[in-house]
Amino acid sequence: MARPLRRRAERLRTSALLLRRVPVGEADLIATFFTEERGLLAAVARGARRSTKRFGGLEPMHLLRLELDERAGADLAGLVEASIERPRLHLTADLPRLDAAGRALRWVRDITPAHIAEPDVWRELNRLLDELDTPPGAPTSPEHPPLTPDAVLVVAGLRFLNAFGWGLDLGRCVRCGRTCDPGTSAYADPARGGLVCRACGGGRLLLRAELRERLADLASGGEGAIAPDDLRTALDLVEGALTAHASGGAGT
Ligand SMILES: [Zn+2]
Incomplete structure (x- = not known):
């Protein structure tokens, strides 16, 4: 069947998280989203600062539902409607939790390529936001006490690294390949992606054996x-x- 020559906009419906919004002109916004279907994506919301009716969901941290018009070859999609699919009100009411969530959103914004779905990152980011949204005083088990926001952030960061194929090497020196004895402390250089032994110059962080083991796990x-x-x-x-x-x- 012949395709129409004119490139029509295609309607996309997807769950999303708002990463950034920048005012443009008198009433418009350009919003950057991390979406389930297309990964990182920017869209213009026309008239969003005049009327909140169609764009009531343009808030960070909550799980959003978007309708967008996409045109092949265009950098910016057109935002048709944004609503909150699932609010995260415990998260947005607590400053340390907001802080941790904001850092995770910045990581995703800075490292995710545009227009490519990243299902593992999508899942881990939402898992992190849900965990940070746990109601205060929710029942927990003695084996799994509630994690602090920073601890939740570390776990998400480790899994983001894995999802992009940048998993940290915490068993061997990343320069010479020499295995580091389990049970000993070791130097690590984050920018090089893992341990760097003394002979290779060491790294700026010293990881205790228990920490290396825990992070790998x-x-x-x-x-x-x-x-x-x-x-x-x-x-x-x-x-x-x-x-x-x-x-x-x-x-860095
Ligand atoms: Zn080495």
């Missing part, structure tokens, strides 16, 4: 808490590795 889907003393190092490692990729591998 969490990255492969395990559950469990990171010791509070290790949390800063763990977050530094994960964020350093992600931001190194954001700038094309040139480091």
Whole structure:
């Protein structure tokens, strides 16, 4: 069957998260979304600052439902309607949780290529936001106490790295390949994606053996808490590795 010559807009319906919105002109907005169907995507919302009727859902953190018009070859889609599919009100009411969620959204915005669905990243990001939306005082089991926002962020970061094929190597030196004895502390360089042994110059972070083991386990889907003393190092490692990729591998 012959295709019509004129490129008509195609209607796309997808779940999405709002990553950024920038005012343009007198009444319009350009919104950047991470969508389930197309990954990273920018769309213009005409008249969004005059009328909130069609665009009531243009808020970060909540799971959104979008209708968009896409035209082949065009950078910007047209936003037809945005509504909140599932609100995350406990998350948006708490500053430390908002902070952690905001960092995860920035990672995704900076490292995700445009117009490519990333189902693993989509799932992990929504899992993180849902976990940060847990009602305060919700029942928990002794084996799985509630994680702090930073701990939730570390787990999501490890899995984002895996999803993009940048999983951290926490068993061997990434330069010479020498295996690091389990049970010993080791230096890591986040921008190089894993351990760097002393002979190869070491790295700026020192990871305790327990932390190396825990991070490797969490990255492969395990559950469990990171010791509070290790949390800063763990977050530094994960964020350093992600931001190194954001700038094309040139480091931060
Ligand atoms: Zn080495």
